[in-house]
Amino acid sequence: MPMPSAVKRVSDTVWEIPVSYKEGMLVPARIYATEKLMKEMDDGVFEQVTNVACLPGIVKYAYCMPDGHWGYGFPIGGVAAMDAKTGVISPGGIGFDINCGMRLVLTNLTYDEVKPRLREIVDALFHRIPAGVGCTGFVKLTQDGFRDVLRKGALWCLHNGYAWKEDLELTEEKGCFEGADPSTVSNKAIERGFDQVGTLGSGNHYCEIQVAKPENVFDGETARAFGFTIPNQVAVMFHCGSRGFGHQVATDYLQLFLSVMEKKYGIKVLDRELACAPFNSPEGQDYFSAMKCAVNMAFANRQVILHRVREVFSEVFNRSAEDLGMDMVYDVTHNTAKLERHLVDGKEREVLVHRKGATRAFGPGMEGVPEAYRETGQPVIIGGSMETGSYLLAGVATGADSFYSTAHGSGRTMSRHQAKRTYRGERLKRDMEIRGIYVRSDSWGGLAEEAGAAYKDIDEVVEATELAGLSRRVIKLVPIGNIKG
Amino acid sequence: MTYRYLEDIATADAAFEARGKDLEEVFIAAADATTNVMVEDLDSILRQEALHIEVENRELDLLLYSFLSEIVFIKDAKRLLLRFDGVEIEERDGLYYLRAKAYGSPIDPGRQPLKADVKAITLHRLSLIETRDGWRATAVIDI
Numbered sequence: 200m201p202m203p204s205a206v207k208r209v210s211d212t213v214w215e216i217p218v219s220y221k222e223g224m225l226v227p228a229r230i231y232a233t234e235k236l237m238k239e240m241d242d243g244v245f246e247q248v249t250n251v252a253c254l255p256g257i258v259k260y261a262y263c264m265p266d267g268h269w270g271y272g273f274p275i276g277g278v279a280a281m282d283a284k285t286g287v288i289s290p291g292g293i294g295f296d297i298n299c300g301m302r303l304v305l306t307n308l309t310y311d312e313v314k315p316r317l318r319e320i321v322d323a324l325f326h327r328i329p330a331g332v333g334c335t336g337f338v339k340l341t342q343d344g345f346r347d348v349l350r351k352g353a354l355w356c357l358h359n360g361y362a363w364k365e366d367l368e369l370t371e372e373k374g375c376f377e378g379a380d381p382s383t384v385s386n387k388a389i390e391r392g393f394d395q396v397g398t399l400g401s402g403n404h405y406c407e408i409q410v411a412k413p414e415n416v417f418d419g420e421t422a423r424a425f426g427f428t429i430p431n432q433v434a435v436m437f438h439c440g441s442r443g444f445g446h447q448v449a450t451d452y453l454q455l456f457l458s459v460m461e462k463k464y465g466i467k468v469l470d471r472e473l474a475c476a477p478f479n480s481p482e483g484q485d486y487f488s489a490m491k492c493a494v495n496m497a498f499a500n501r502q503v504i505l506h507r508v509r510e511v512f513s514e515v516f517n518r519s520a521e522d523l524g525m526d527m528v529y530d531v532t533h534n535t536a537k538l539e540r541h542l543v544d545g546k547e548r549e550v551l552v553h554r555k556g557a558t559r560a561f562g563p564g565m566e567g568v569p570e571a572y573r574e575t576g577q578p579v580i581i582g583g584s585m586e587t588g589s590y591l592l593a594g595v596a597t598g599a600d601s602f603y604s605t606a607h608g609s610g611r612t613m614s615r616h617q618a619k620r621t622y623r624g625e626r627l628k629r630d631m632e633i634r635g636i637y638v639r640s641d642s643w644g645g646l647a648e649e650a651g652a653a654y655k656d657i658d659e660v661v662e663a664t665e666l667a668g669l670s671r672r673v674i675k676l677v678p679i680g681n682i683k684g
Numbered sequence: 685m686t687y688r689y690l691e692d693i694a695t696a697d698a699a700f701e702a703r704g705k706d707l708e709e710v711f712i713a714a715a716d717a718t719t720n721v722m723v724e725d726l727d728s729i730l731r732q733e734a735l736h737i738e739v740e741n742r743e744l745d746l747l748l749y750s751f752l753s754e755i756v757f758i759k760d761a762k763r764l765l766l767r768f769d770g771v772e773i774e775e776r777d778g779l780y781y782l783r784a785k786a787y788g789s790p791i792d793p794g795r796q797p798l799k800a801d802v803k804a805i806t807l808h809r810l811s812l813i814e815t816r817d818g819w820r821a822t823a824v825i826d827i
Contacts, residue, residue: 271808333791443760
C-alpha cells in the first residue's frame with residue numbers, strides 16, 4: 200500500500216504525519232526512514248503510530264524507527280514519551296516480552312582460531328542453552344528464590360556465581376531496575392516463569408558467534424573503546440527477554456487496564472492493545488513495578504546465558520573465560536518504559552519513555568552511560584538476521600530529537616508464513632553452511648522463518664539511523680555460527 | 685480445517701481466522717489455531733492428561749482472549765499442549781462463563797516437531813463475530 204498522502208517529508212530521513220490525519224491525535228507522528236525504507240513500510244505502521252499519538256500525556260511526537268513494522272498496539276520500533284504527571288503507561292507500548300534485549304560479549308580469539316572448533320562450539324551452545332517451546336533452565340529456583348531474582352536482576356547472578364562484577368557495570372541500569380516489588384506480580388506469572396531463567400525462547404531469539412572483519416569497522420577508535428582491538432576478532436551476541444514470566448505480567452495487566460481504563464479513568468483508545476492507565480494511579484504504578492520485575496528477570500536470564508557461553512568457550516579451548524578475554528561490551532534492552540529527564544521545548548521534564556522494539560541510545564557524557572563509554576556514547580546493539588549480520592552502534596548528542604532512541608534490529612518485512620513457503624529450513628541450513636555459517640535449531644520451520652530475506656536491509660536501516668542523527672555506526676559483525684529456538 | 689493463518693497482519697507475529705457453526709466450535713478451532721503455531725502436528729498431542737479450564741469475562745470476545753491466554757499459560761506452567769473435547773459457554777448476570785474439557789501431553793521435542801513459542805494472545809484486531817453460518821474469530825498471536 201502506498202504511504203498515506205498526509206505524510207510530509209521533513210528531511211531526507213524524517214517523515215511526519217500531522218495531527219489532522221486522525222481524530223484524537225494529540226501530537227504529530229514521526230517516522231525515521233530513508234525513502235527506500237519508507238516505501239517498504241507496512242501500512243500497519245501508519246495506523247499504529249498515529250493511534251499512539253492519541254494516548255493521553257504524549258509529548259512531542261509518536262515515533263517509529265527505521266526498522267519499524269506492523270506490531271500490536273504500538274508498531275514495532277515505536278517510541279513515545281508520556282508526561283510523568285499527566286500521561287499514561289501502556290503495556291502495548293512495551294511489548295509482551297518485557298526487556299527483550301541484546302547482549303554482546305568479546306573474546307580475544309580470531310576467526311582463524313575459532314573456525315576449526317566452530318561446530319564444536321555451536322553444538323555445545325545448542326546443548327547447553329535451552330531453547331524452543333516449553334524449555335526450562337538449569338538454574339533450579341524455588342518460587343521464593345525466583346522473587347529474589349525479580350528484585351535484584353543481574354545482582355542476583357553476581358551473588359550466585361553467574362556473573363563477573365564488571366558485567367553489571369556494562370549492563371543498562373547495572374542489570375537491575377530499582378523498585379521492583381514482586382507483590383505486584385501474580386502467582387500465575389511466577390508459576391509460569393520461575394524455572395525459565397537461562398533459556399533463549401524461540402521466534403527471532405538466538406545466540407550467535409560473529410566476526411568483526413577489518414573492512415566492517417566504521418570507527419576504529421570507538422571500536423577499540425568497545426573492546427574490538429584485533430583484526431577478525433570473534434564475539435558472541437544474543438537476543439532474548441523475560442520469557443513466560445514477562446509475557447504473563449503483560450497479559451495480566453493488559454486485562455486489568457482494560458477493565459479500569461474507561462470506567463474508572465475515562466480513557467478511550469483506538470486499539471484495545473493500547474489499553475493503559477494513568478502512570479500516577481494505583482494500577483499504573485503496580486504495572487510499572489511488575490514490569491520492573493520482568494526487566495530484572497530478563498537481565499538475570501541474559502546473565503545466566505552469558506555464564507553458559509563462557510563455560511562452553513572455556514571447555515572447548517581449555518582456557519578460562521578470563522584468559523579468553525570474554526568481557527562484556529554491553530547489554531541493552533529494547534522493550535521497556537523508563538522514567539527519564541529530557542529537554543522538551545527548552546525545559547527539562549520528567550517523562551516515561553516507552554520503547555517497543557527501540558533502543559535507548561544515550562550520547563557522550565550523559566549520565567546513565569557506563570564510565571568506560573562516557574566519551575564514546577552508549578553502545579547500541581542492533582541484532583540482524585542470522586544470514587546478513589548485526590551492528591554495534593554508538594549513541595550521539597543529536598539523539599535528543601527522539602528522546603535518545605534508535606532502532607533495535609533489521610525489522611521484519613516478510614510474514615512468517617511467506618518465509619516458510621519460500622524457504623526450507625534444511626536447505627537454508629546447508630546453504631548457510633556453504634557460506635561459512637553453521638546454524639543449529641530445534642525447528643526447521645522456525646529456521647526458515649528467520650531467513651535473511653525476511654528482514655529489511657540492515658545496512659540501510661543503520662545508515663538511516665546515522666543520517667537521521669539517532670546513532671552512528673561503529674562495527675558491522677558478521678555471523679559464523681548461530682543457535683535458534 | 686476450521687482455521688487459517690492470515691498473512692497481511694502484524695508482520696512478525698501470527699494471526700488466524702477460525703470458524704465454527706456455534707460458539708463451542710469456534711472456540712475449539714481458535715484453540716487449535718493457537719496450539720498449531722507451536723506444534724507441527726496437532727495429532728501428536730496425546731491423551732495423557734485430562735484438564736478442566738474455567739475462565740470468565742464480561743465480553744464474549746474477551747472470554748475468547750482469556751481462554752486462549754490460559755492455553756498459553758498452561759504451555760509454560762505445566763509444559764502441556766492441549767486439545768479440547770468440549771467447551772460450554774453460558775451467560776449469567778452480565779458475565780460470560782466458560783468451562784472446557786481438555787486433554788494433552790507434555791511437550792516433547794524428541795517426539796513432536798515444534799514450531800514457534802507463543803508469548804501471548806494480543807488484543808490487536810481481536811474479534812468474534814456471528815455470521816450467517818455461525819461464528820468467526822480472528823486474533824493476532826505474539827511469537
